[in-house]
Amino acid sequence: MKKQAQHSPDTKTFAAVNVTNGFVVALAALVVLAAPAPAAVVNKILATVDGEPVTLYELKQFTLSSQVAVQVGQQDPKAVLDGLITTRLIGIEIKRRGIVIGDQEIDNYIKQIQQQNQITEEQLFEALGEQGLTPEIYRKQIREELERAQLINREIRGKVSVTPEDVQRYYDSNKTDYAQDPEVTVSHIMLRLAEDAPDSEVASVNARAADVHALLERGKDFAEVARQYSEDPAAEDGGTLGTFRIGTMLDALNEAVVDLPVGDYSEPIRSAVGIHIVRLDAKSESTHTPIEDVSEEIRERLYAEALEGRYAKWLTEDLRAQHHVEVLE
Numbered sequence: 001m002k003k004q005a006q007h008s009p010d011t012k013t014f015a016a017v018n019v020t021n022g023f024v025v026a027l028a029a030l031v032v033l034a035a036p037a038p039a040a041v042v043n044k045i046l047a048t049v050d051g052e053p054v055t056l057y058e059l060k061q062f063t064l065s066s067q068v069a070v071q072v073g074q075q076d077p078k079a080v081l082d083g084l085i086t087t088r089l090i091g092i093e094i095k096r097r098g099i100v101i102g103d104q105e106i107d108n109y110i111k112q113i114q115q116q117n118q119i120t121e122e123q124l125f126e127a128l129g130e131q132g133l134t135p136e137i138y139r140k141q142i143r144e145e146l147e148r149a150q151l152i153n154r155e156i157r158g159k160v161s162v163t164p165e166d167v168q169r170y171y172d173s174n175k176t177d178y179a180q181d182p183e184v185t186v187s188h189i190m191l192r193l194a195e196d197a198p199d200s201e202v203a204s205v206n207a208r209a210a211d212v213h214a215l216l217e218r219g220k221d222f223a224e225v226a227r228q229y230s231e232d233p234a235a236e237d238g239g240t241l242g243t244f245r246i247g248t249m250l251d252a253l254n255e256a257v258v259d260l261p262v263g264d265y266s267e268p269i270r271s272a273v274g275i276h277i278v279r280l281d282a283k284s285e286s287t288h289t290p291i292e293d294v295s296e297e298i299r300e301r302l303y304a305e306a307l308e309g310r311y312a313k314w315l316t317e318d319l320r321a322q323h324h325v326e327v328l329e
Contacts, residue, residue, distance in 0.1 A: 047327040049088045094147045101146045162302045171291045178289040181246040185282040187239040190232040192274040209268035209275045
């Protein structure tokens with residue numbers, strides 16, 4: 001199956017390499033193009049940006065060439081026009097700030113795309129051709145995308161910060177998300193029994209396990225009984241398995257100790273490997289993952305949320321406030 005090139009800045013496909021940290025300039029929606037119209041209608045002025053006209057012809061070209069029109073997937077001409085206006089504004093700001101992307105940057109970008117998708121240049125261009133994209137058009141799209149990424153970095157990233165106090169507040173407010181199951185120290189006596197053992201063998205091993213349990217009930221020392229009867233390597237240590245977090249052991253052992261008082265032992269229980277009698281030797285209180293272990297994760301989460309909010313404000317408010325936009329219909 002041939003690989004297809006996609007142009008989406010938040011995926012590891014033939015387009016973006018996460019240059020905008022997952023931010024896609026979602027500007028437009030899909031428009032159903034009308035049949036060819038007279039020149040006067042095609043060149044109809046729909047809006048002005050800083051006094052410069054935005055025509056119906058530009059709108060149709062934008063719909064054909066814009067990936068975001070496909071991404072949004074709605075048949076809303078007003079949304080597409082708004083996307084075209086925003087794209088025009090971004091272009092103005094890019095020129096105003098003198099942002100220039102060189103050919104070498106585009107070459108490096110394409111090489112990263114090839115490496116990520118493990119394809120050759122020939123395979124990439126073949127996939128682009130199947131989507132009606134020439135290498136020249138593809139390079140133009142990449143240049144525009146990298147220009148936008150630089151603009152966004154300049155306008156937004158420097159204005160977003162997350163303080164240690166922000167991280168602490170988030171941790172305190174969501175502490176249940178960082179709860180850890182208690183640790184338990186357990187010992188067991190295990191009699192081996194295959195999961196697919198015949199009924200006669202199951203009955204025999206169950207009877208032996210009942211006899212071992214009866215010895216414990218009569219007050220025999222658990223460790224001594226384990227050394228004598230257990231068929232697990234831990235028998236040499238009196239059946240001691242070690243310390244674990246509840247949930248990380250065999251399901252049968254987890255179920256056996258979850259409500260067991262410390263120092264007590266379970267009834268014989270069966271697992272995939274045998275029949276166990278489990279003793280709970282010690283149990284810690286429930287704890288939480290220390291904030292030091294999750295602070296970076298929290299900081300990244302808060303930063304991404306703040307970045308998204310700041311980006312949305314810049315796109316819908318700040319950018320428009322710097323220019324004169326008039327929609328004529």
